[in-house]
Amino acid sequence: MSIIDKALEGNRTYAKTYDPTMGKPPAPKIAVVTCMDPRLSDLPAILGLPRADLDVIRTGGPAVTEDVLGELVVSNSVLGTREILLLNHTGCGFTTFTDAELNEKLSASTGDPSPAPMRFFSYKDPEENTREQIKKVRSHPWIAKDVPVRGFIFDVDTGRLREVKQV
Numbered sequence: 001m002s003i004i005d006k007a008l009e010g011n012r013t014y015a016k017t018y019d020p021t022m023g024k025p026p027a028p029k030i031a032v033v034t035c036m037d038p039r040l041s042d043l044p045a046i047l048g049l050p051r052a053d054l055d056v057i058r059t060g061g062p063a064v065t066e067d068v069l070g071e072l073v074v075s076n077s078v079l080g081t082r083e084i085l086l087l088n089h090t091g092c093g094f095t096t097f098t099d100a101e102l103n104e105k106l107s108a109s110t111g112d113p114s115p116a117p118m119r120f121f122s123y124k125d126p127e128e129n130t131r132e133q134i135k136k137v138r139s140h141p142w143i144a145k146d147v148p149v150r151g152f153i154f155d156v157d158t159g160r161l162r163e164v165k166q167v
């Protein structure tokens, strides 16, 4: 059985005890931008915050792209979140290659270079990545100045968060 078929079976069980009040419009309090890495999936536990309070935006890295900025603007202005937490982590897969290397590798292995150069937003240093993200988000004119924007690195070995301050 494929994992997707297994998931469909799991959903049938889930729906049996589903709380229909969950269908009401959400009212998250904080936007969290984090990596697609599965080790960051249990954010209510990692942050000790209720699931309903978290508006989670996930990308590889994470990278604060134009799309992510748009999502943050919607999160603040439409959904009503009032704080932004940028959550990077140690041991990120996006530090294990460069965009150029991956473009080259995939062009060769597939025999089709037409999508290159794709932007994968690889990076080397999580601290520097976090500082750039803070700057990008903080300087966006549609993110209100009274919304706190703070960046952290999650240590995958200890489970602890470390704040990255702007220099």
Ligand SMILES: [Zn+2]
Residues within 6 Å of the ligand: 035, 036, 037, 060, 061, 062, 089, 091, 092, 093, 094
């Ligand atoms: Zn990652």
